[in-house]
Amino acid sequence: CAPQPSAYGPAVKPDTDAAFVKSATLQKNSINNVPPPGWAKIFSNATASINGDDQTKYLGYFELKGYNASECADYCDDVDGCIAFNMFYERDPVLNPADSCPNPAGSTHIKCSIWGSPVTIDKATNSGQWRHQFHVVIAGSNG
Secondary structure (H helix, E strand, O other): OOEOOOOOOOOOOOOOHHHHHOOHHHHHHHHHOOOOOOOOOOOOOEOOEEOOOOOOOEEEEEEEOOOOHHHHHHHHHOOOOOOEEEEEEEEEEOEOOEOOEOOOOEEEEEEEEEEOOOOOHHHEEEOEEEEOOEEEEEEEEEO
């Protein structure tokens, strides 16, 4: 039940996986976020993030303090070989789930994953996972 890193995204109430993926605030931020000059939005407001496979070139991820495509693009520009990024909200536990705290409160992390290969909606298959009784889920995923 160790404390997990702080999150910067908006709190979602009620604190459930279903409310998170249906959050009007997260959806609005995703849909209204405009890519910076030179970048094109390939998909918007998905409930899964890009999942690497044999054809994708995952280059890492960064935690953002705001849902900001320009900041995510800047991270990509700073990494050799980066040609695409996936920005999304992730519901994560505030404590590491364990037998003594199987379903802790959730928090909203804003993540920017960067890729050395194109991102497409068909590669957005990471919809989260279970950690004890806590359900990690994805919302507002833009590529």
